[in-house]
Every structure is written in C-alpha cells, then in structure tokens.
Amino acid sequence: xxxxxxxxxxxxxxxxxxxxxxxxxxxxxxxxxxxxxxxxxxxxxxxxxxxxxxxxxxxxxxxxxxxxxxxxxxxxxxxxxxxxxxxxxxxxxxx
Amino acid sequence: xxxxxxxxxxxxxxxxxxxxxxxxxxxxxxxxxxxxxxxxxxxxxxxxxxxxxxxxxxxxxxxxxxxxxxxxxxxxxxxxxxxxxxxxxxxxxxxxxxxxxxxxxxxxxxxxxxxxxxxxxxxxxxxxxxxxxxxxxxxxxxxxxxxxxxxxxxxxxxxxxxxxxxxxxxxxxxxxxxxxxxxxxxxxxxxxxxxxxxxxxxxxxxxxxxxxxxxxxxxxxxxxxxxxxxxxxxxxxxxxxxxxxxxxxxxxxxxxxxxxxxxxxxxxxxxxxxxxxxxxxxxxxxxxxxxxxxxxxxxxxxxxxxxxxxxxxxxxxxxxxxxxxxxxxxxxxxxxxxxxxxxxxxxxxxxxxxxxxxxxxxxxxxxxxxxxxxxxxxxxxxxxxxxxxxxxxxxxxxxxxxxxxxxxxxxxxxxxxxxxxxxxxxxxxxxxxxxxxxxxxxxxxxxxxxxxxxxxxxxxxxxxxxxxxxxxxxxxxxxxxxxxxxxxxxxxxxxxxxxxxxxxxxxxxx
Numbered sequence: 001x002x003x004x005x006x007x008x009x010x011x012x013x014x015x016x017x018x019x020x021x022x023x024x025x026x027x028x029x030x031x032x033x034x035x036x037x038x039x040x041x042x043x044x045x046x047x048x049x050x051x052x053x054x055x056x057x058x059x060x061x062x063x064x065x066x067x068x069x070x071x072x073x074x075x076x077x078x079x080x081x082x083x084x085x086x087x088x089x090x091x092x093x094x095x
Numbered sequence: 096x097x098x099x100x101x102x103x104x105x106x107x108x109x110x111x112x113x114x115x116x117x118x119x120x121x122x123x124x125x126x127x128x129x130x131x132x133x134x135x136x137x138x139x140x141x142x143x144x145x146x147x148x149x150x151x152x153x154x155x156x157x158x159x160x161x162x163x164x165x166x167x168x169x170x171x172x173x174x175x176x177x178x179x180x181x182x183x184x185x186x187x188x189x190x191x192x193x194x195x196x197x198x199x200x201x202x203x204x205x206x207x208x209x210x211x212x213x214x215x216x217x218x219x220x221x222x223x224x225x226x227x228x229x230x231x232x233x234x235x236x237x238x239x240x241x242x243x244x245x246x247x248x249x250x251x252x253x254x255x256x257x258x259x260x261x262x263x264x265x266x267x268x269x270x271x272x273x274x275x276x277x278x279x280x281x282x283x284x285x286x287x288x289x290x291x292x293x294x295x296x297x298x299x300x301x302x303x304x305x306x307x308x309x310x311x312x313x314x315x316x317x318x319x320x321x322x323x324x325x326x327x328x329x330x331x332x333x334x335x336x337x338x339x340x341x342x343x344x345x346x347x348x349x350x351x352x353x354x355x356x357x358x359x360x361x362x363x364x365x366x367x368x369x370x371x372x373x374x375x376x377x378x379x380x381x382x383x384x385x386x387x388x389x390x391x392x393x394x395x396x397x398x399x400x401x402x403x404x405x406x407x408x409x410x411x412x413x414x415x416x417x418x419x420x421x422x423x424x425x426x427x428x429x430x431x432x433x434x435x436x437x438x439x440x441x442x443x444x445x446x447x448x449x450x451x452x453x454x455x456x457x458x459x460x461x462x463x464x465x466x467x468x469x470x471x472x473x474x475x476x477x478x479x480x481x482x483x484x485x486x487x488x489x490x491x492x493x494x495x496x497x498x499x500x501x502x503x504x505x506x507x508x509x510x511x512x513x514x515x516x517x518x519x520x521x522x523x524x525x526x527x528x529x530x531x532x533x534x535x536x537x538x539x540x541x542x543x544x545x546x547x548x549x550x551x552x553x554x555x556x557x558x559x560x561x562x563x564x565x566x567x568x569x570x571x572x573x574x575x576x577x578x579x580x581x582x583x584x585x586x587x588x589x590x591x592x593x594x595x596x597x598x599x600x601x602x603x604x605x
Contacts, residue, residue, distance in 0.1 A: 024535070035181070036536065052317070065154065
C-alpha cells in the first residue's frame with residue numbers, strides 16, 4: 001500500500017463525509033484534523049471503520065493516539081505501517 | 096482526610112500491584128508513588144506550595160496521573176486540561192485561576208511557553224530527581240482541583256472541588272461498588288470531565304488498577320470492545336453514547352467478559368432500548384449515576400427488571416454520597432410525588448464554589464428539571480436553560496457563538512444543535528462581513544484557538560442572513576430546519592453525481 005494513494009483516499013473520505021465536499025478546497029494533507037475539530041472521537045470511529053472496510057486495515061488500540069491522527073499524512077503513514085505489520089504476521093503464520 | 100492519601104495508603108499495602116496503565120506504559124503503586132514525589136519536588140523547587148494552582152496540559156498518560164498526585168502532595172490544586180485544548184484556552188484559563196506553574200507534555204511545552212505568562216515546566220520527571228516522600232497537611236475544605244465547564248454566559252466557569260467534596264463521592268462509590276484490589280477500572284472519560292474521578296480514585300483507594308483510554312479511542316467502538324476484553328475490565332464507567340456505539344459495533348457479538356461486574360453510566364439519559372440490550376448481554380450491575388460537575392454524583396439508581404419494562408430512560412434515583420436533594424417547584428415549595436421541579440442539592444460533595452466567585456453556601460440549583468416518583472426517587476425530565484449536552488459534555492451555545500463571531504471576516508453567528516443522542520452535532524450559521532468570504536475550515540481553525548474540542552462547530556453554513564423571531568431573537572428552530580434542508584439538498588446532489596458517474600463510460604472504468 002502506497003502512502004500517496006492512502007492520502008488521496010483519506011482526503012476524499014474526509015471531504016465527503018465531514019466537510020460537505022470541501023468546495024473551497026481548504027483541506028490539505030497537513031491540516032490539523034483533531035485540533036480544528038474536523039475529526040473528533042466519534043468521527044475517528046467512522047474513519048477507523050472506513051479503513052477497516054475499504055483498506056482492510058485494523059488499527060490496534062495502542063496506535064490510536066493524537067500523534068497518529070494529527071493530519072492526513074500521519075494517518076496515512078499509520079495505515080501503511082499497520083498494513084505492513086498485518087502482511088508480515090500473515091506470512092509467518094503456519095498454513 | 097485527603098485525596099492524595101489514598102495512593103500513599105495503597106502503596107503501603109500493595110506496593111507491587113499495578114496502579115495505572117496507559118497503552119504499554121504501566122506503573123505499580125510503588126512506582127506511581129515515587130513518580131508523584133519526584134514531580135512534587137520539581138514543583139516545589141519552582142516555589143509551588145499550599146493553596147497554589149497548577150495547570151496540567153497533556154494527553155492522558157502515566158506522567159499526567161503522577162503529576163496530579165504530585166500537585167496534591169504540596170497542598171496545591173491541579174487544573175487538568177485536555178491535550179486537545181488549544182493553547183490560547185490553556186493560557187486564558189491559567190490566567191483566570193492565577194496558576195503558579197503550567198505543566199505540559201514534551202510535545203506541547205514549547206507552545207505553552209509562547210502563550211502562557213506563568214512559569215512552564217515539562218510533565219515528565221527524570222528518575223534522577225529526589226523521590227523522598229512529600230505530604231503537606233491539607234484541610235478538608237482545601238481546594239483539590241478545578242474543572243472548567245462551559246458557562247451559559249459565554250465564559251468558562253471553574254468548578255472548585257475540595258478534598259472533602261471529592262472524598263465524599265469516592266468513598267461512597269468504593270462502598271457502593273464494593274471495589275477491591277483485584278478490580279480493573281476503565282477510564283473512558285477525559286480527565287477534565289468529572290466522570291474520571293471515580294475511575295482514578297476508586298482504584299487508588301483500594302489498590303485496584305485504572306486503565307486509561309486515549310481521547311481518540313474514546314469513541315472508536317471496535318477498539319473499545321477489544322480493550323474491554325483484553326484489559327479484563329471489571330468496572331466500566333462512561334457516557335451512554337460510548338456504550339451505544341460499542342453495542343452497534345460488536346459489543347453484543349461476543350459473550351460478555353466474565354470479569355465485568357459493573358457498568359456505570361452518567362452525563363445524559365440512556366435510551367431504554369440500549370439499556371435493555373446491555374442487560375440482556377451481561378449480568379453485571381448497571382448503575383445510572385447523576386450529578387453535574389458542581390455536585391459530583393448526588394443521586395444514583397441501579398437498574399432493575401422493572402426499569403426495563405418502563406418506556407423511558409432509567410431514573411436518576413435517590414440521593415447518595417451523603418447529599419440531600421429535592422425538587423423545587425417554581426413557587427419555591429418542595430415538589431411531591433407526581434410533581435416536577437428543579438433539582439437542588441446540598442451536602443459534602445457540593446463544590447466550594449466557582450473560581451473567583453463567593454463560596455457556595457446555598458443549595459446548588461442544578462438547572463435540571465426532574466419528576467418525583469411515588470417512592471421519592473427522581474426521573475430526569477430536561478434542562479431549564481439553553482445549555483446543551485453533546486455526548487455528555489455541557490456546552491453553552493453563547494460561548495460558541497461569541498467565539499465564532501470573533502472571526503475577523505464574520506459579522507454575526509448563531510449556533511444550534513442538530514441531531515440527537517450520539518448523532519448530536521453543533522451547526523454554526525454565519526453571516527460574513529461585507530465583501531468577505533471566509534471558508535468553513537478557516538472558521539473551524541479560528542474557533543479551535545478559543546474553544547475546547549467538544550465545543551467546536553461541526554457544520555459551518557455560510558449564509559447571508561440569520562432568521563429572526565418577531566421580537567428580534569435568532570430563530571433557532573428555523574435554523575435547525577434550514578440545516579435539515581441543506582443536508583437533504585446535499586445528499587440529492589451526491590446521488591445525482593453518483594448516477595451521472597455510473598452512467599458515463601469513464602465513470603464505469605475509474
């Protein structure tokens with residue numbers, strides 16, 4: 001999974017679901033999402049569900065912190081890292 | 096009787112038991128006790144002593160818990176601030192309470208120094224710092240902590256809680272729930288929210304452990320369900336909306352963990368369907384705790400089978416924590432069975448007063464309307480004023496409107512609640528200044544510098560006028576209707592766009 005693709009998918013989701021489409025195109029990869037109240041704990045839940053359903057990534061509870069959900073760039077990095085961990089674990093599991 | 100003696104006593108009895116866990120960070124009682132002493136020594140070097148206030152600005156962490164205890168050990172009071180709170184709000188509240196020192200976690204310290212006039216200090220204490228015991232004597236009526244709540248007048252109010260206030264509630268909760276050293280309590284609520292007082296101090300009073308949930312996890316249902324199982328939680332306490340979300344996202348799919356023996360909820364009415372589902376899933380006790388921040392928990396009710404047969408949320412029940420409560424009718428007399436009135440409370444848990452205001456000596460008027468039931472217990476009916484609650488957080492709409500209208504490109508603003516229960520959201524309607532066109536995100540950014548995160552507008556509608564009633568007040572019901580229309584228009588447009596995309600060949604391949 002590539003960082004840039006995940007960023008695009010996340011931007012699209014956040015714009016559509018939380019920002020009424022963001023017609024003024026104000027959202028960027030570095031917009032502080034938590035700080036500006038664009039996502040809160042409830043919307044983080046929706047975002048996590050979206051990542052689970054659309055990207056197949058389950059984020060472990062220990063990784064859900066303010067640093068990892070600061071902006072689109074950090075969430076995308078988290079998704080890429082969690083996907084890599086999951087792939088690694090699957091490979092090592094005996095068939 | 097002090098709040099901090101709880102950990103001192105539990106450390107003597109259970110030095111090696113787990114006291115607090117946050118993610119992979121853990122502290123035993125011995126380690127927490129030492130960390131609290133180190134923090135107290137560092138504060139004392141900066142001149143902090145009895146009666147001072149210390150602001151603690153941080154995400155939840157074991158350092159944060161140790162810092163709270165360190166402050167108390169100097170006879171001082173802590174003022175917790177969420178990590179998500181904007182620095183301008185931290186600076187404003189630090190000035191309001193005359194904080195001697197503002198402590199922040201390492202990621203926020205530099206920012207704190209730019210905005211705060213008081214001395215700033217990092218939250219983390221290196222293990223080389225002196226950890227000999229510090230334990231200043233305190234009086235029962237000395238201030239232990241201040242919790243800032245959103246005021247209906249637009250200015251946050253600092254609720255001052257004494258050692259006596261807090262202990263009266265904690266001691267009641269420990270006895271009612273029968274908390275013991277084998278218990279594992281979840282801490283779901285933010286530390287600025289009075290629900291957290293039960294989680295932390297009921298654990299510390301008995302040598303039990305408390306397991307902190309980060310702010311972002313607080314409403315991530317699948318993760319919460321996993322946490323409940325993995326951490327083998329025995330006592331859960333949260334707003335009903337968190338439990339409702341968990342039930343929607345997997346809680347009921349797995350058998351209830353055997354360890355879970357009490358589920359407490361507070362902060363808003365729990366819809367009865369949700370309570371029924373919960374009661375069908377677990378044999379754990381279900382307890383509804385009631386009380387604004389100003390009174391701690393002053394009434395409670397344990398859910399019984401007969402409550403599940405009623406068609407309304409569980410009652411708020413009978414007085415507890417040594418308090419006396421009653422319903423007062425508009426004419427000032429005490430309401431009897433079948434009658435409604437405003438709930439008033441007096442007793443050991445009722446706050447000292449608001450910071451900077453005279454001592455609270457009269458019964459506290461909660462602003463909550465209740466109905467007196469035949470057995471003398473109470474049903475919650477609604478609010479007297481225009482404060483609103485969103486997922487348990489009390490929000491003064493006036494404060495949000497003032498902050499929004501303070502944006503340089505905005506002339507006027509009105510804020511309403513749209514949706515209900517866990518779906519409740521704040522919608523701001525703004526009238527731009529002549530010739531200006533502020534973007535919704537710039538308005539959110541502006542508000543985020545002034546308001547706590549739970550009070551930020553979720554939807555920002557930029558329009559040309561605000562509908563008024565005949566006497567010139569903003570017509571709030573009309574704004575709620577306008578929001579509903581805008582939502583409907585947007586979903587129509589999205590449907591049309593989706594149709595167009597699937598009809599065109601490019602749409603099919605992309």
